[in-house]
Amino acid sequence: MELIKSRWCFKLDLDDNYEIPFPIDKVHPDDISDKELAKKIDAGGGTSIAKVRLYWEKISPFKVAEGSRDTFLNMQIEEAFGKCESILADKYETIKTMKSNVQKLEELAE
Numbered sequence: 742m743e744l745i746k747s748r749w750c751f752k753l754d755l756d757d758n759y760e761i762p763f764p765i766d767k768v769h770p771d772d773i774s775d776k777e778l779a780k781k782i783d784a785g786g787g788t789s790i791a792k793v794r795l796y797w798e799k800i801s802p803f804k805v806a807e808g809s810r811d812t813f814l815n816m817q818i819e820e821a822f823g824k825c826e827s828i829l830a831d832k833y834e835t836i837k838t839m840k841s842n843v844q845k846l847e848e849l850a851e
Contacts, residue, residue: 749799753792761797766816770797 750757762781763773779790802816 746800749796753796755788755792755796759788759796761793761800763797765797765801769803770794770801 747757749755750759762778775790775794778793782788782790782793803813
């Protein structure tokens with residue numbers, strides 16, 4: 742991915758460490774309008790919206806693997822798995838808290 746970024750930064754004459762103002766792994770380039778993009782980028786810096794839009798489309802994981810249904814599904818599965826893991830961790834902590842509260846109540850009852 743870094744190789745693709747550096748190649749397109751060079752081709753579009755952007756700074757080597759230029760970053761898109763949106764999370765490229767979560768936001769599809771087509772979901773953001775040019776007006777929204779213009780608000781986020783520093784238009785006075787000489788970077789045109791067209792350059793940023795082209796750069797974003799070329800480095801976006803959605804566009805790079807656009808024809809690959811498996812890539813999209815894998816991203817969705819990873820996201821769902823991460824959510825499930827966090828829910829399970831929360832439930833585990835709740836159970837631990839409940840157990841300690843029950844033990845305290847049992848000690849008080851004695």
